[in-house]
Amino acid sequence: MAINAKNLLNRITMQDYNTNTVIRLSGIKYRYRGGESLDFADLEIPSGQHTLMLGDSGSGKTTLLHILSGLLQPNEGTVQVAGEDIYALSARKLDAFRGQRIGLIFQEAHLVKSLTVKENLQIAQGFAGAKVNNDRILEVLTLLNLGDKIYSYPSKLSRGQMQRAAIARAVINRPAILVADEPTASLDDRNTERVLDLLITQAEQHGATLIIATHDKRVKSRIEHIYQVS
Amino acid sequence: MKVLQIAWKNIRQNPATSILGILLTAFGTGILCVLLLTSHQLEEQLDNNSRGIDLVVGAKGSPIQLILSSIYHMDNPTGNISLAEAEKLAANPMVKLAVPLSLGDNYRDHRIVGTDSTFLQLYGLELAEGRIWQEDFEAVIGAEVAQKHRLHIGDKIYGAHGLSSEGHAHDEHPYTITGIFKPAHHIADRLVVANLASVWRMHGDEGDEDVHEHGDEHYDENHSHDLAGVEEHEHHHGEQHPQEDGSSDHQDEPQLVKSIVGDVGTSEREITSMLIQYRNPAAIGMFPRLVNQQTAMQAASPAMESARLFSLLGIGIDSLQVLAYVIMLMAALSVFISLYNALKSRKYDLAIMRTLGASQGKLFGIVIAEGILLTFVGALLGIIIGHTALYLIGASTDGTATLLETLVLLPQEGWLVVIGVAIGFVAAVIPAIKAYKTSISQTLSGN
Structure with a gap:
């Protein structure tokens, strides 16, 4: 089944196509192993914009998110992030680029279980090639109300605390892009609001472009720009 | 954090399987260490006692x-x-x-x-x-x-x-x-x-x-x-x-x-x-x-008869050596199983590390470091066990063992550590390759 996203509603307005484009996707096609393929509409997202990728489960949101995050190479097309054709980079450079410029948040926190909250943030700095900055770690954790959990292991955190720690890890390197995949999927309304607040606040505080992929329609009211995937 | 630190943290995450791998390596190395020390001391004693006697x-x-x-x-x-x-x-x-x-x-x-x-x-x-x-x-x-x-x-x-x-x-x-x-x-x-x-x-x-x-x-x-x-x-x-x-x-x-x-x-x-x-x-x-x-x-002739005696004793030593190598093989298998199983529960950890910028080589290195650390610690422990065992055997048989003598390290014991590390490396290669090939997208998508 081929899903053509080109004709679908794209509510990114023309005035948003300013010169400061941070993500540019063109001619993206991806074929799954089973032969199923996806064609994605060209997309340009300006720096600092908050964009919602909305679509039902299985529509290809996550695939698109992985493609623009440098996690999944498309079969066709180019992906430019912060002016860099990321799939033209060597694997090693792409890894480093991802660590430095893209912050990823998932439905589950996926903190490294053997490391404390602080160490989870330290590896995020280290893998990105940055020097470990404990002041910065403390600053981010304090902002997210996790200052007292700095030496806690993930198993000792509540679900909400883990989610906040994952957000802290994503923003620790001041990424240009903050990508969240289904961050509210299993949350109630109150917690959905809290997580969205956090993501939007953190993106604004760090001047990051925020992209949220979700099928959760509760998120629609909080994000102005919507990219419909189906 | 350095690769070794992360590896050590991961080892501590699974204490039961890690301890099993360490202990098996330690027992194997310990037996080899005892054999090495006793055969060395025996040879030295035979040599010392017959020196100057033609x-x-x-x-x-x-x-x-x-x-x-x-x-x-x-x-x-x-x-x-x-x-x-x-x-x-x-x-x-x-x-x-x-x-x-x-x-x-x-x-x-x-x-x-x-x-x-x-x-x-x-x-x-x-x-x-x-x-x-x-x-x-x-x-x-x-x-x-x-x-x-x-x-x-x-x-x-x-x-x-x-x-x-x-x-x-x-x-x-x-x-x-x-x-x-x-x-x-x-x-x-x-x-x-x-x-x-x-x-x-x-x-x-x-x-x-x-x-x-x-x-x-x-x-x-x-x-x-x-x-x-x-x-x-x-x-x-x-x-x-x-x-x-x-x-x-x-x-x-x-x-x-x-x-x-x-x-x-x-x-x-x-x-x-x-x-x-x-x-x-x-x-x-x-x-x-x-x-x-x-x-x-x-x-x-003391030289000829001592050599004959030592070759007779050598049969027993060889048998024990085989036993020690079998234990070391079991240690390698244990480390392999431990790392391989750990990969299943840690697949998200590894994928997340990749999203954070860790290269495939780094993940390979982390898993290899885990294998090496397990057997390195085991080999060191084995050498300590070997020396302690020898001291206790000496003390219980003729009461003549001195702590000082048991503290003396032979250069060959360095090879025991090298063998231990090599076993750790070999045991970790397959899990490390698996970690290297981890597909971030598939893992994070749950496919």
Whole structure:
């Protein structure tokens, strides 16, 4: 089944196509192993914009998110992030680029279980090639109300605390892009609001472009720009 | 955080499987370490104890038994030999030094050796305190005997008949300790040494007063016990002097003793065996043949018999080595299973690390580091276990093990650590490749 996203509603307005484009996707096609393929509409997202990728489960949101995050190479097309054709980079450079410029948040926190909250943030700095900055770690954790959990292991955190720690890890390197995949999927309304607040606040505080992929329609009211995937 | 730190944290995350891998490696390495140390010490002991002894002459029988009883003092002697026959051999120009031994008794499992002053010369023994025997039933004891039984100068000890302490006690003739040898780190540390006459008299031979007078005179005159003293003894008794026998290649050598006649003074008696040192290498081929073909005695070469003995022991050592390698193989398997299973539960961790910028190589390195760390720690622990086990075995068997000796590390033990690390590497390769090939997208999508 081929899903053509080109004709679908794209509510990114023309005035948003300013010169400061941070993500540019063109001619993206991806074929799954089973032969199923996806064609994605060209997309340009300006720096600092908050964009919602909305679509039902299985529509290809996550695939698109992985493609623009440098996690999944498309079969066709180019992906430019912060002016860099990321799939033209060597694997090693792409890894480093991802660590430095893209912050990823998932439905589950996926903190490294053997490391404390602080160490989870330290590896995020280290893998990105940055020097470990404990002041910065403390600053981010304090902002997210996790200052007292700095030496806690993930198993000792509540679900909400883990989610906040994952957000802290994503923003620790001041990424240009903050990508969240289904961050509210299993949350109630109150917690959905809290997580969205956090993501939007953190993106604004760090001047990051925020992209949220979700099928959760509760998120629609909080994000102005919507990219419909189906 | 460094790769090693992350690896160590991951190891701590799964304590049960990690400890199993570490312990298996430790046991394997420990066994190999014990084998290495014991075979090294055995070889060293065999070497030390037989150093300077080119040949042992004794009664016909098993040559290994002759070597064991006369050099290592471990087995029953093969019998006695005629002193007259021994004297003839000692006077042979090919012989540089001949040391008579008369065995038969023990003091709490320490052999009582009847001999003469050449025994000290052969083994390079020095007195830590006291003096050498001057009378019958005076004895000098090895450092280990003194330490183990807390014996001092002037103490009296009672020998027991035979070679174990369960034999009939010789209550009628106690030995008085007149001296204690400095530690020599060979068999002499575990011996009680007296003159030949003491051993003979202990066994009811009171007949030849000449023996005692002679012996007494000898020690009175040579109480300094150095080579010069020995030389004086030799001249005093007018025995064949090396320079008189026509050989001229030893002008500068200390004048050594062939002192059997000097000490004993009779050819009617028997001794257990005689330790021979050759004057020159030419004797190696000729002298044993002379003994074996022209006398009723047998000649046994310590070098050959020790090698034979060691090769016999080697069979046992080889078997234990195989066992140790099997355990090491199990350790490798355990580490492999531990890492492989851990990968399943850590697949998200690895994928997340990739999203954070970790390269495939870094993930490979982390898993390899985990394998190496597990076996490295295991190998170090194994070496500690090996040394501790050896210390405990030594302490429980003869109480002579010292902490200092067990702290000595052999260079070969470094190879045990290298082997351990190599096993860790090999065990981790497949899980590491799997980690290397982790598809971030598939993992995070739950596919």
